[in-house]
Amino acid sequence: MLLxxxxxxxxxxRESVDEVVLFRQPILQTVQRQWYFKNIxxxxxxxxxxxxxxxxxxxxxQSVSAWRGKIVDDVISExxxxxxxxxxxxxxxxxxxxxxxxxxxxxxxxxxxxxxxLTLQPSKHKESFALFYDxxxxxxxxxxxxxxxxxxxxxxxxxLFGLGAVKNCLSPLTTLWRSAPSAFL
Numbered sequence: 001m002l003l004x005x006x007x008x009x010x011x012x013x014r015e016s017v018d019e020v021v022l023f024r025q026p027i028l029q030t031v032q033r034q035w036y037f038k039n040i041x042x043x044x045x046x047x048x049x050x051x052x053x054x055x056x057x058x059x060x061x062q063s064v065s066a067w068r069g070k071i072v073d074d075v076i077s078e079x080x081x082x083x084x085x086x087x088x089x090x091x092x093x094x095x096x097x098x099x100x101x102x103x104x105x106x107x108x109x110x111x112x113x114x115x116x117x118l119t120l121q122p123s124k125h126k127e128s129f130a131l132f133y134d135x136x137x138x139x140x141x142x143x144x145x146x147x148x149x150x151x152x153x154x155x156x157x158x159x160l161f162g163l164g165a166v167k168n169c170l171s172p173l174t175t176l177w178r179s180a181p182s183a184f185l
Contacts, residue, residue: 050118057115060122061133064141067106068149072156074127075099084169092161099153106130107146 042055062070079098083090105128113120115136122129134141 053118054116057118057120057131058136060129061115061131061136063133064145064149067110067130067132068152071099071102071106071153074102075157076160092157095157095161096154099157100150102127103150103153110135110141 037055038059041052042059047053075095075098079095080090107130109125109128110130110132113131115131120129132141134145
């Protein structure tokens, strides 16, 4: 009795795995197609080949959530980590100010530019470059989505600075003072 219930559950689990594999097969084909266009066809240096140039520009499109994550990642890697390496103090206010600068610059760029403009050069716009899927394929990015993205960026940094171990690392002077030998106090 117990053996048959185990084998029945195994069969039902096996069927669900097959369903998942069958369900994901078109997704895998889509991912392969995206990889091919992004890594083989697309070329940022193909100025005369319109098809390859268009593939390159379209490969730069991102969702609002991906854009939000990139801003958080950029601020961490370009502001927080170097501050930690130099052992200089960084505040939550400094981090949010820098994140807001990137947010506003990239949002303005994404709203002002279209991926159909084949003269766009991401290297010339560096940190202000951003293009959204929804601006090209959808109805555009709503103000509500933008507000939600900013709130999530703020929440990410609030959470980061709220972690005890991270808080100690972000204020190295306090950490050094606490770890100083008693002879120096």
